[in-house]
Amino acid sequence: MAKLCCFKASYSQLVATRSSSSTGKGKNHDGTVKYGFSLVKGRANHPMEDYHVAKFVQIQDKELGLFAIYDGHLGDRVPAYLQKNLFPNILREDEFWEDPTLSISKAYESTDKAILSHSSDLGRGGSTAVTAILINGRRLWIANVGDSRAVLSKKGQALQMTTDHEPNTERGSIENKGGFVSNLPGDVPRVNGQLAVSRAFGDKSLKSHLRSDPDVQTSDIDAETDLLILASDGLWKVMTNQEAVDIARRMKEPQKAAKQLTAEALERDSKDDISCVVVRFR
DSSP, X not given: OEEESSTTSOGGGGXXXXXXXXXXXXXXXXXXXXXXXXXXXXXXXXXXXXXXXXXXXXETTEEEEEEEEEEEESXXXXXXXXXXHHHXXXXXXXXXXXXXXXXXXXXXXXXXXXXXXXXXXXXXOEEOEEEEEEETTTEEEEEEESSOEEEEEETTEXXXXXXXXXXXXXXXXXXXXXXXXXXXXXXXXXXXXXXXXXXXXXXXXXXXXXXXXOEEEEEEOOTTEEEEEEEOHHHHTSOOHHHHHHHHHTOSSHHHHHHHHHXXXXXXXXXSOEEEEEEEEO
């Protein structure tokens, strides 16, 4: 666990780096919260475009769990940028400890502006994001942009904590900005016939018709809270929230649960990159 004597210390310590390994695990300092992750490349003919963060850090007297899935499109530069910068940007906000919800929203917006301003380096692609911040194992803040999803299990019942930002559900916002939503036969609804989500980081050519503001939800981690699943749409396209919870709850070790979820999604013929983080409480 990274030890930061004060918050101004190296922000690079706050994020997990991507390695060749597609699976891993960890836990908080007293072992009451454990996590595991699994990432599997899809069948598309391009490099892996999913990135993740999963780790605990100590900031002064508080322990933070930082978990995320970033699902890129048209390249992996934007999700790689998010992996490195989004959590530090959130925690850098002056009012984070007083108002995490506001800080998360402000950091999502400022990070998107930074991505757009560096489009010459980061390219024309973009990324979804789902992030979770666990403070002292007791309070959870979840935010998302796009269709990567967070599902919480309370007494075995699946509770979706995010909103899937799909073009059809936000058609009014897109059209009010001069865009359109098309749905070719056999395909999904797309913004301007291109992008299958209505909110995303990056995507400079479509940004005038897209949103990047997150939905933010909070939850207390009480005795009824079993686990949290964060995953890209490669999982959710072929699995319901309750099915994912049922699979994950069968295993005590969250790493095994994450690996089983990605394996099951492959078995169900998901063709997209499949990534998930499973956090088990107590």
